[in-house]
Amino acid sequence: MRMINVxxxxxxxxxxxxxxxxxxxxxPGIVTGFLGPNGAxxxxxxxxxxxxxxxxxxxxxxxxxxxxxLKNPLTKVGALLDAKxxxxxxxxxxHLKWIARANGLSTKRVDxxxxxxxxxxxxxxxxxxxxxxxxxxLGLAAALLGxxxxxxxxxxxxxxxxxxxxxxxxxxxxxxxxxxxxLVSSHLLSEMAQTAEHLIVIGRGxxxxxxxxxxxxxxxxxxxxxxxxxxxxxxxxxxxxAGVAFNTAPDESGRMTYRIDGSTTDDIxxxxxxxxxxxxxLSETRASLEEAFLETTGEAVQYQAGSVDNxx
Numbered sequence: 572m573r574m575i576n577v578x579x580x581x582x583x584x585x586x587x588x589x590x591x592x593x594x595x596x597x598x599p600g601i602v603t604g605f606l607g608p609n610g611a612x613x614x615x616x617x618x619x620x621x622x623x624x625x626x627x628x629x630x631x632x633x634x635x636x637x638x639x640x641l642k643n644p645l646t647k648v649g650a651l652l653d654a655k656x657x658x659x660x661x662x663x664x665x666h667l668k669w670i671a672r673a674n675g676l677s678t679k680r681v682d683x684x685x686x687x688x689x690x691x692x693x694x695x696x697x698x699x700x701x702x703x704x705x706x707x708x709l710g711l712a713a714a715l716l717g718x719x720x721x722x723x724x725x726x727x728x729x730x731x732x733x734x735x736x737x738x739x740x741x742x743x744x745x746x747x748x749x750x751x752x753x754l755v756s757s758h759l760l761s762e763m764a765q766t767a768e769h770l771i772v773i774g775r776g777x778x779x780x781x782x783x784x785x786x787x788x789x790x791x792x793x794x795x796x797x798x799x800x801x802x803x804x805x806x807x808x809x810x811x812x813a814g815v816a817f818n819t820a821p822d823e824s825g826r827m828t829y830r831i832d833g834s835t836t837d838d839i840x841x842x843x844x845x846x847x848x849x850x851x852x853l854s855e856t857r858a859s860l861e862e863a864f865l866e867t868t869g870e871a872v873q874y875q876a877g878s879v880d881n882x883x
Contacts, residue, residue: 573599573720573752575620579629582615582776589615591776592629597754602747604767604784605756608868612776613756614652617725621650633721645674648721649714654706654729659699663690663709666698670713684712689738703730711739722746724755728762740766764788764860774868784860791863796831796839799852803827809846815839828852 575597582590590612597603607613618624620631622638633641633648641647657666667681685691688708693701698709707730714722722743728736736759743766747753754771757763763770770787772780780787799822800806806829810817818830831839836855843850 573634573750575633575721575752575754577616577620577631580616580619580626580631581628582619582624583627589776590619593773593776593778595771595778595781597752599750599752600747601768602743602753602755602766603769603771604763605754605771606763606864607773611773613773614725617652617723620723643674645676645717645719647719648723649717649719650723651710651714651727652725654710657698657709660697662695662697664694666709667712667716671716674717676717680716684715687715688712704732704735707731721752722754726757727755728757728759736762760861760864772864772867779867788860788863791867795856796834796836797828797852797854797856798831798839798850799826799828800843801849801851805846805848806843809842809848813842
């Protein structure tokens with residue numbers, strides 16, 4: 572099975588434990604998001620998976636083997652950890668060609684990935700003059716060079732414009748649909764909410780959550796039911812008699828709505844039906860991934876800004 576397995580992974584740098592007894596699995600067929608505050612240990616974990624650092628304890632394997640034991644690793648695992656890791660005087664095309672030749676790959680693949688990431692027009696330009704977004708695209712091209720079964724990407728959309736971000740999202744989802752294994756980290760939580768189906772969240776090197784995206788958001792954020800009735804007074808009386816707490820507020824059109832925390836549309840809809848109350852609107856809103864993430868990792872933030880005083 573195409574799976575990344577991390578078991579008891581620990582990395583100690585002097586007095587600092589960057590990764591602390593971390594265990595999880597990354598399964599194929601879905602995009603797995605890797606989240607955590609700054610300093611949580613995400614990049615260190617990825618380096619450990621790729622054999623760039625030695626663990627203090629535990630291990631990480633890909634299909635049951637350490638990365639360093641893989642034959643033709645570029646055809647097995649594509650990685651992007653640092654898009655700036657290029658020689659500034661080497662062209663984009665030559666950067667990819669030496670990687671291909673060093674790994675026994677046909678240089679014909681270089682043209683394919685340059686087209687795929689939208690860099691054909693700048694293939695002959697030196698990478699030292701690339702923007703951050705162009706560098707990210709080149710890093711993705713290098714990761715895709717071996718047509719790998721696994722992708723491990725650290726902040727792949729950093730510096731990309733909206734079109735580029737949408738392209739990366741679609742690319743990763745399509746790769747996962749092919750049955751491949753995708754692990755991606757990002758600080759753009761709104762984008763991660765649209766990209767990943769499963770989340771691994773860490774804080775201060777420890778596992779905080781390992782669950783499907785929808786389950787993580789549902790478990791760590793409250794929902795609000797928004798309801799509007801043909802006869803508002805009748806709905807208000809029904810809610811009071813049922814002991815349901817609510818707030819009232821006009822919507823964008825000035826129509827009175829009732830907002831109920833901690834309930835469901837099923838509960839409110841059933842109550843209205845039993846009382847014969849005609850509803851004009853019944854919907855449920857849930858907090859965002861960002862709100863759920865902040866609630867979950869608040870105590871694990873290593874560098875936390877002070878509160879903003881709005882009276883200044």
